[in-house]
Amino acid sequence: MSLPAALGAAPRRGGILTAVLWPAPQTLTAAATTAGTEMLVSAKIFDGLCGYDFDMRPQPLLAESWDISADGLRMTFNLRKGVRWHDGTPFTSKDVAFSLLKVWKVLHGRGRSTFADVTEVQTPDDNTAVFVLKRPAPAIMKALFSAESQILPAHLYDGTDILQNPFNLKPVGTGPYKFVSFERGDNLVLARNEDYWDKELPYVDRFVFRFVPDAATRAAMLESSQAQIVPNGLLNAPDITRLGKLPDIELESRGYEHSCGMQLMDFNLDNPHLANLKVRQALAHAIDRNWILRNVWSNFGKAATGPIHVKQTDFYTTEGVPAYPYDIKKAEALLDEAGFKRGAGGVRFTITIDPLPYGDEPLRAAEYIREQCRRIGIAMTVRTQDFGAFVKRVYTDRDFDINIVSASTTADPTIGVQRFYWSKNFIKGVAFSNGSHYANPAVDALLEAAQTELDPSKRRDLFVRFQQIAMADLPSLPLVFNDRVTVTRKTLRDHTVGGVGPFDSQSKAWLAA
Template sequence: MSKSNSMTLNRRSFLAGVSASALLPSALTFGTSAAAETVKMGGILHTTMWPTPTYLNAAITTAGTEAFLSPKMFDGLLGYDYGMKPKGSLAREWNVSEDGQRITFKLRDDVKWHDGEPFTAKDVAFTFMEVLKVFHGRGKTTFAALSAVETPDDHTAVFVLDKPSPAMMRALDSRESPILPAHIYEGTDIMANPANVKPIGTGPFKLAAYEIGANVVMEKNPDYWDEGYPRLDRMVVQFIADGSTRAAMLESGEVDAIFFNMIPAQDILRIAAEPGFVMEKRGFETMLSSQQMDFNLDHPILAKKEVRHAIAHAIDTKWITDNIWYGLGKPGKTPLHAGQTPFFTTEGVPAYPLDLEKANALLDEAGYPRKNGGMRFSLMLDPSPWGTESINASSYVREQLRQIGIAVTVRTQDFALFVKTVYTDRKHDLALYTAAMGVDPTIGVQRFYDSHSFKPGVGFSNGAHYDNPKVDALLEAAATEVDEAKRIEDYAEFQRIAMEDLPVLKITDIEMATIAADYVKDFTVDAIGAAGSLKQLWLDQ
C-alpha cells in the first residue's frame, strides 16, 4: 500500500524528546478495523465542527477547527505512531548530530503541490523560518532554538539549532507544522494571502468548495504521493453551532463521526452506549487539552495576587469536571496536563480547594470590602465558543463569584471576536477557554507563562500578560535541557511558582474522545488520530 519510509534517529539528546516509554492512553472501543476485514475504497465522510474557521491553514493559527481541517490538505515532515514514535511523511529519513544541533532531513522526491509544482527543501526552509517561527502561536517557543534551515539540494533540509531542543522532534506533524508552498507565499503578506482560505498543499485531500460559515468540502488528491491513499473520495465538514444539534446529526446518520469532543460530554457517553456506535480515546497524544481561565494582570484589581487566590478558592474545579465535562477529565492541579509525564507533579505545588470563607477573607484583606448590595467590584468573563463547555462553565463561575461579592458579566461572542477581544484588543478581565497543552510542556504550556510569548494579536499565547523572570529562566532551561532528570526538576519548580503567582487557573485536564458510527473504520491508527490526514479512514458500507 504505502511506499516505504526509512528513518534514522540515533542521538540520545533527541531520544529524550520521543521517549519510547511514553504511556499510551486507554481506549474503550478501538476505532480501527479488524485485520480480516477488506478495505473498501471510495465514499464520502460527513462530519461537523465548530466554530467556523478563520483560515484553512494551521501554520498561522492554533485554533481547533483549523487544526482539524488543515492536516487533510497539508503534510508535515513526520508523523507519529502510538507512544510518539516518529515515522516518515514528507521526510524519508533524518539524522541528528552528536551535539543535537544539526538535524538533517532527507525529503521525498516524488511530491507535488496541488497546483502541480514540485515540493522541495525551499518549502521547508520557508515554512519554518518565515511562518512557523513568526506567526504560529506555539511556533515561537517550539522553534526558538532553530536559527536556520540549510538547503544543500532540493531534497535535503538541515535544521541548525543554537541549542538542543528535545521537544522540537515531537512537533513536526501536519497539524503542528504543516509545510506551506514557498512559491505561493514568498514575498506576500503571509496573514492576508488568499491561499489561507484556498489551500494549496501536498496532502491527500484538495479543497473542492468552501462556503464561509457553512461547510468545507475536500476531495481526493489523485496525485497523492502515498500510493493507495486517501481511501475516501470526499470529506464534507459542516459548521454547526449547537452541540445538541451536532449530537442529533450523529444519531440520525446525517454525519458519520464526531471528532475533537465536538458534542457535549454527556452526549458522548450516552451515544457511546447505544448500538451502532464506537468511542475511541486514543489518538490524542499530540493534543493533550485543558480548560483554564486567564486573569488579565493588566487589570488593577486582578493584578493583586490575593484577589486571584480568592477567586480560585471560590471555584470547585471538581464540580466543573464532574458536571460540565461529565467526568471526561481530571480536575486541574498545575499548569501542566496530568498526562504530561514524567514532568507533571503536585508535590509542593499550592492548591486552592473550595473555601468561600477564605475567599471572602482574602478579598477583605486585599482592600475590597462589600459595598451596598453586597458586591465588592465587577468583572467581565469571556468564555471561548470552542465546544460548549466553557460557555456552560461560565454560568457556574458567575454564580460562585457572586457568593464572594464579585459581580460577573458573561460576554459570549463568536470565535473570531473572542480571539480579537482577548488577545488583540485585550478588553477582557477573565478568559475561560480550552487549549492544547502539547505532548511536551515546551510545545503547549510554555506559551501561556513565558513573558516573551506576550504579543497582542497572537491567539492563545500569554493572555494574562504574566512576567516573572525566574519562570522565564526555568522554562527556557527546560526547553533545551537534554538531561531528563534536570528537566523534571525545572518543571517541578516552575509548577510551584506558577501556581503561587496564579496568572492562570487550571480548571480541567480534558480526556478527549472520538465517537463514530461503527461502519467508520481506521479513523484512529496512530498518536495523531483525527488531527492527522484521515487518509487511512474508510467506510464499511
C-alpha cells in the same frame, strides 16, 4: 477502538466521509494558528514532516528519515522525493525553510517557543533540510505533524502578507485531499488527491466538513447517519455517554496523545483588581474544580492541579505546588485583606468573563464561576461572541478581564504550556499565547532552560520548579484536565491510527458498506 485491524477487513474505496465540527474555521491553514478547527481540517490538505504512533514516536511522512547530531545542534531531514503541491509544483526543502523561519517562528503561538533556537535552515539540495540550532531543542521532534507545524508552499506565500494571503481560503497543499469549496460558517468540501505521493491513499472520494453550532444537532446528525464522525469532544458529555451505548456508534479516546486537553482561565494582569495576587487566590478558592469536572465535563477528565497535564507523566507533579482547595470563607477573607470590602448591594467590584466559543463547556463553566463570584461579592458578567471576535478581543485588543479557554498542552510542555507563561510570548495578535500578560524572569529562565536540556532528569527538575512558581504567582488558573473523545458510526474504519488521531490526514479512513 477502530475496528478493522481486529476484523481483518480490507479497506473499501469510495464514498463521502462527513465530519461535524464547531466553530467554523476562519482560515483553512494552520501554519499561523493553534485554533482547533483550523488545525483539524487543514491537516487533511497539508502533510507534515512526520506522523506519530500512539506513543508519540515520529514516523516517516514528508521526511523519510532524519538524523540528529550528538550535541543536538543539527537536525537533518531527508525529504520524500516526487511529492508535488496540489498545483503541480514540486515540494522541496525551500518550502520547509520558509515555513519554519517566516511562519512558525514568527506567527504561530506555540511555534515561537518550539523553534526559538533554530537559527537557520540549510537546504543543500531540494530533498534535504537541515535545522541549525544555537541550543538543543528536544521538543521539536514532538511537533512535526501537519496540524502543529504546517508547511506552506513558498512559491505562493514568500513575499506576501502571510495572514492575508488569498490561498489561506483556497489552500494548495501536499496532502491526500484537495480543496474543492468553502462556504464560510457552513461547510468545507475536499476531494481525493489523485496525484498523492502514496498512490494507495486516500480511500474515500470526498471529505466533507459541516459546521454546526448546536451540540444537540451535531449528535442528531451522527445518530441519523448524516455524519460519520464528531471528533475532539465536540458533543455534550451526556450525549457522548448516551451515544456510546448504541450498537452502531463507537467511542474512541485514543488519538489525543498529542494534545492533552486542559480548560483554564487567564487573569488579565493589566486589570488593577486582578493584578492583586490575593484577588486571584480568592477566585481560585471560590471555584470548585471538581464541580466543574462533574457537571460540565461529566467526569471526562480530572480536576486540574497545575499548568502541566497529569498525562505528561515525565514532568507532572503536585510536590510543592500550591493548591487552592474550595473554600468560600477563605476567598472572602482574602478579598477583605486585599482591601476590597463589600459596598452597596454587597458588591466589592465588577468584572467580565469571556468564554471561548468552542463547544459548550467554556460557557457552562463561566456561568458557574459567575455564580460563585456573586457569593463572594464580585459582580461578574458573562460575555459571549463568535470565535473571531473572541480572539481579537482577548489577544489583540486585550479588552477582557478573565477568559476561559480549552487548550492543548500537547505531548511536551515546551510546545503546549510554555506559550501561556513565557513573557516573550506576550505579543498582541498571537492567539492562545500569554493572554494574562505574565512576566516573571525566574519562570522565563526555567522555561528557556527546559527548551534546551537534553538530560531527562534535569529537564523534569526544571518543569517541577516551574509548576511550583506558576501556581504561586497564579497568572492563570487551570480548571480541568479534560479527556477528548471521537464519536463515530461503526461504518467508519481506521479513522484513528496514531497519537494525532483526527488531527492527522485521516488518509487511511474508509467507509464500510
